[in-house]
Amino acid sequence: MKISFWSVGKSHDAYVKSGIEEFTKRLGNYFPVQWNIIPVPKNAGMLSEIDLKKREGEIILSSIKEGDYLVALDERGKEITSPGLAQFIQQRANGSTKNIVFLIGGAFGLDEKVLNTAKLKWSLSQLTFPHQLVRLILAEQVYRACTILQNEKYHHK
Numbered sequence: 001m002k003i004s005f006w007s008v009g010k011s012h013d014a015y016v017k018s019g020i021e022e023f024t025k026r027l028g029n030y031f032p033v034q035w036n037i038i039p040v041p042k043n044a045g046m047l048s049e050i051d052l053k054k055r056e057g058e059i060i061l062s063s064i065k066e067g068d069y070l071v072a073l074d075e076r077g078k079e080i081t082s083p084g085l086a087q088f089i090q091q092r093a094n095g096s097t098k099n100i101v102f103l104i105g106g107a108f109g110l111d112e113k114v115l116n117t118a119k120l121k122w123s124l125s126q127l128t129f130p131h132q133l134v135r136l137i138l139a140e141q142v143y144r145a146c147t148i149l150q151n152e153k154y155h156h157k
Contacts (some may be wrong), residue, residue, distance in 0.1 A: 001091060002032045002099045003142060006063075008056050008106035011037055023139035028102055034064070040106060043142040049108045057111030060103065066099035070118045072110055073134065077121030082155060085141060086148035088120075102142065104134050112152045 005024075006093045012020050021037075041047070041055040064070060069092055080088065092100055103110070103118070115121060124137055147154035 001097055002026065002034070004034050004099055004101045005074060005104075005135070005138060005142075006036045006038060006060070006101055007104040007131075008038045008060075009040060009104075009154065010130055011014075012135065013132045014045075016132050019136045020139050023143045024137070027139065027143050027146060030150070038063070050075075053108050053111040054113075056106050057114045060110075060114050061117060064101070064117070065099070069100045069120075071100060071102045071122055072115055072118035073102065073104050073124060073138070074115060074121045075112060075123055075126075076129075077123040079123050079125070082141065082144050083148055086145035089142070089145050089151055093122045098106045102138055104131070104138065107131065 024033050024035065038056070038059055041052065041059070044052055044055075047055065089100070100121075103114070105114070124134065124141070129137065144155050
């Protein structure tokens with residue numbers, strides 16, 4: 001199984017880049033991992049919020065492949081504990097999932113078509129985080145889940 005992190009926006013900002021790279025490298029000990037930064041559509045500033053989300057959604061949906069298990073990060077999604085995330089990842093691996101795609105939407109979130117396509121809508125927290133920081137939190141939490149699966153000491157109850 002492969003783990004893919006997709007994020008709409010610009011490249012990783014310097015203040016999170018080294019952390020994202022570190023957790024991505026650590027994750028590589030458990031699963032192949034890749035990042036896909038989806039650029040904001042051209043003329044985004046001239047589009048309404050709805051039109052921008054729709055345009056981003058079209059790009060996302062055209063990139064999903066058969067066998068991808070889409071997890072959309074969404075503020076209205078289900079909250080999951082770290083052990084719960086570990087269990088989820090284990091279930092996907094046992095279920096012969098080829099690729100889990102963890103998707104972070106753009107500035108205004110994800111289009112309804114994307115949310116309806118997702119097999120899981122996940123909320124990291126009821127708090128609002130900066131878009132770039134969500135990438136770091138996501139990578140760290142998926143790494144933490146993998147260490148839980150291996151009974152490693154990284155996660156403390």
